[in-house]
Amino acid sequence: MTSLDVSTDATRRPFPGRRARLGDLLLQGAAGIAAFGALVLVGLIIWKVVQGSRLAISTFGLSFVWDVGWDPVHNTFGAGSLLFGTVITSIGALLLATPIALGIALFLSELAPPWIRGPVTALVETLAAIPSVVIGLWGLLVLAPLLRDHVNPVLHSGLGFIPLFGAPGTYSSNVFAAIIVLTIMILPIIASISRELFLAVPSELKEGALGLGTTRWEMIRGVVFPYSRGGVVAAIILGFGRAIGEAIAVALVIGAVIGVHWNLFSPGYTLASILANTYQGASSGLELSALIYCALILLVFSIVVNLLAQVIVRRSVRRLGGQAL
Amino acid sequence: MSAADLTMLQRPNDRLRRRRFVNRGMQLLCWLAAALAVFLLGVVLLSVARRGAAALNLDLFTKSYVGPFVSAGVKQGLADAFVGTLIVVGLATLMALPFGVLIAIYVNEYAPRAIRNVVNLTLDVLAGVPAIVIGIFVFGLLVVAHGQSAYAGGFALAVLMLPFVARATIEVLALVPDSLREAALGVGAPRWRAILGVVLPQTIGGVLTGATLAVARVAGETAPLLLTNSLAQSGMHTDPSQPLRTIPVAIFGLSEQADEASHALAWAAAFVLIVFILFASLGARWLATRSRRKIAQAGR
Numbered sequence: 001m002t003s004l005d006v007s008t009d010a011t012r013r014p015f016p017g018r019r020a021r022l023g024d025l026l027l028q029g030a031a032g033i034a035a036f037g038a039l040v041l042v043g044l045i046i047w048k049v050v051q052g053s054r055l056a057i058s059t060f061g062l063s064f065v066w067d068v069g070w071d072p073v074h075n076t077f078g079a080g081s082l083l084f085g086t087v088i089t090s091i092g093a094l095l096l097a098t099p100i101a102l103g104i105a106l107f108l109s110e111l112a113p114p115w116i117r118g119p120v121t122a123l124v125e126t127l128a129a130i131p132s133v134v135i136g137l138w139g140l141l142v143l144a145p146l147l148r149d150h151v152n153p154v155l156h157s158g159l160g161f162i163p164l165f166g167a168p169g170t171y172s173s174n175v176f177a178a179i180i181v182l183t184i185m186i187l188p189i190i191a192s193i194s195r196e197l198f199l200a201v202p203s204e205l206k207e208g209a210l211g212l213g214t215t216r217w218e219m220i221r222g223v224v225f226p227y228s229r230g231g232v233v234a235a236i237i238l239g240f241g242r243a244i245g246e247a248i249a250v251a252l253v254i255g256a257v258i259g260v261h262w263n264l265f266s267p268g269y270t271l272a273s274i275l276a277n278t279y280q281g282a283s284s285g286l287e288l289s290a291l292i293y294c295a296l297i298l299l300v301f302s303i304v305v306n307l308l309a310q311v312i313v314r315r316s317v318r319r320l321g322g323q324a325l
Numbered sequence: 326m327s328a329a330d331l332t333m334l335q336r337p338n339d340r341l342r343r344r345r346f347v348n349r350g351m352q353l354l355c356w357l358a359a360a361l362a363v364f365l366l367g368v369v370l371l372s373v374a375r376r377g378a379a380a381l382n383l384d385l386f387t388k389s390y391v392g393p394f395v396s397a398g399v400k401q402g403l404a405d406a407f408v409g410t411l412i413v414v415g416l417a418t419l420m421a422l423p424f425g426v427l428i429a430i431y432v433n434e435y436a437p438r439a440i441r442n443v444v445n446l447t448l449d450v451l452a453g454v455p456a457i458v459i460g461i462f463v464f465g466l467l468v469v470a471h472g473q474s475a476y477a478g479g480f481a482l483a484v485l486m487l488p489f490v491a492r493a494t495i496e497v498l499a500l501v502p503d504s505l506r507e508a509a510l511g512v513g514a515p516r517w518r519a520i521l522g523v524v525l526p527q528t529i530g531g532v533l534t535g536a537t538l539a540v541a542r543v544a545g546e547t548a549p550l551l552l553t554n555s556l557a558q559s560g561m562h563t564d565p566s567q568p569l570r571t572i573p574v575a576i577f578g579l580s581e582q583a584d585e586a587s588h589a590l591a592w593a594a595a596f597v598l599i600v601f602i603l604f605a606s607l608g609a610r611w612l613a614t615r616s617r618r619k620i621a622q623a624g625r
Binding site: 021023024026027028030031032033034035037038039041042044045048049051052099100101102103104106107108110111112120122123124125126127129130131132133134135136137138140141142184187188191215216217218220238241244245246247248252272275276279291292295298299302303305306307310 | 344345347348351352354355356357358359361362363365366369370372373424427428430431432434435436440443444446447448449450451452453454455456457458459460461462464465466484487491515516517518520521541542544545546547548551552555573576577580581588591592595598599602603606610
């Protein structure tokens with residue numbers, strides 16, 4: 001910040017700075033309190049979620065995280081199958097979204113003719129702006145029946161030897177539909193961050209490589225990817241964080257059935273979507289506490305993911321001598 | 326020329342051909358990826374627009390929601406949900422905007438470097454907390470003791486908006502040239518007047534952009550409202566101490582109903598929501614380019 005002490009006798013008023021000091025005190029105080037309030041807010045979120053899940057933590061302990069079986073009738077709860085659903089949908093979505101998103105980012109930063117870049121960039125950002133409930137509505141009523149009738153049988157007959165592509169059931173709501181919906185949702189996130197990273201690669205390096213006679217793809221592999229690697233990894237991690245936390249769209253298409261099934265065409269459940277589906281009330285205090293325990297797992301996941309992404313970005317920025325993002 | 330010479334000549338050509346082939350293939354894949362994204366967006370938007378426009382009528386905006394499986398003669402809409410969304414999002418903006426701007430002023434104008442990093446990291450973490458967890462947090466903080474209300478829902482949305490507003494304001498404050506601050510301090514203005522009277526007015530466009538984008542984002546948020554503001558009474562209500570019907574929650578509920586009329590209503594609401602969000606985003610983009618130009622001029 002600039003703090004210039006330029007008061008001279010000529011500019012000084014009779015009682016310099018009494019009101020000024022009060023005003024400065026007020027503004028700095030209010031702004032400081034607000035900034036401190038953000039810290040308090042994050043602390044409050046952690047505290048409230050831990051407090052709400054205390055009953056479930058003391059009843060089930062840490063093994064809640066991997067215990068399978070969610071049975072409100074017998075009041076036994078374990079988040080294992082939910083965690084399984086969260087991990088399999090998120091990783092599936094990442095595997096599908098990452099190559100496509102990198103392709104989009106390369107297209108927008110390196111390949112596309114200038115007149116196409118602006119409009120397509122805007123369209124990709126528009127895809128990110130569609131609310132999850134609308135994607136979920138579309139996924140439930142349009143996409144899932146389409147997948148059931150035309151895509152799932154084809155995948156099963158072609159790749160049925162892999163347990164993931166087991167017998168397609170009659171349900172249109174299943175894990176595979178959730179993976180596709182999540183893919184659509186994280187695609188624009190990874191694409192737009194990667195695009196910015198690719199654009200930040202110095203053009204001297206790119207031109208140098210092309211000048212040595214590399215093809216465009218060799219230049220991308222040899223210059224653009226290594227230069228932006230850290231940031232791209234961070235972008236993928238942020239996409240992962242978004243995927244594990246998505247509740248609404250997944251709740252609408254995944255079918256809401258507890259259980260660990262490798263078959264992607266069977267219905268499933270995730271940590272976030274069970275929270276969305278039981279909003280109208282838990283049957284017991286213990287169930288409510290178990291639900292909040294699920295939220296705690298998500299919260300820990302999201303904080304770890306974000307800090308990890310930050311660390312990676314900072315490290316790669318330092319490696320590149322100061323300016324990547 | 327002997328046959329051996331010919332193969333000598335051919336070998337590099339083969340390699341070059343392969344390199345060109347890989348190059349072409351990879352470029353083609355990138356084109357296809359971009360085409361796929363545009364195609365996906367088109368498919369989603371078109372199916373919402375087609376079904377939504379078909380179900381769109383005046384009743385949507387003038388009649389309140391009645392329920393699923395209503396008899397054919399009963400006319401219903403989502404007027405109460407539109408009003409509810411307006412109130413909840415308005416409350417959220419009132420809470421998040423001043424708070425976010427103050428945070429940004431602190432970070433950009435007052436904070437020492439170390440504290441600035443801490444606050445920035447906090448905002449990043451806050452932005453990364455899943456919306457449904459924010460819902461659980463507000464449920465524990467307010468709903469357990471006081472029950473659901475539009476205030477609780479507005480607060481939940483405000484928590485989501487806060488990092489957006491704060492980051493957008495930090496970014497635009499950083500764009501204001503130091504020469505302006507120095508000029509204000511140089512004529513004897515105290516720091517607070519330099520900030521509030523000279524620096525902040527330059528950023529109004531940018532702040533509004535950030536606020537508009539944040540509104541566009543949270544207007545469609547469902548997860549934080551499910552646990553804080555979802556069990557609405559039927560009929561038109563405007564009292565924020567009661568839970569109010571909102572568009573996203575209504576779409577969520579309607580899409581899980583089994584009857585066609587509910588689905589039609591959900592499509593119509595989704596269509597209106599998307600049109601609103603697209604216009605808000607476009608408006609924000611326009612505001613952003615305008616305010617950036619203005620700030621650049623002010624520095625000269």
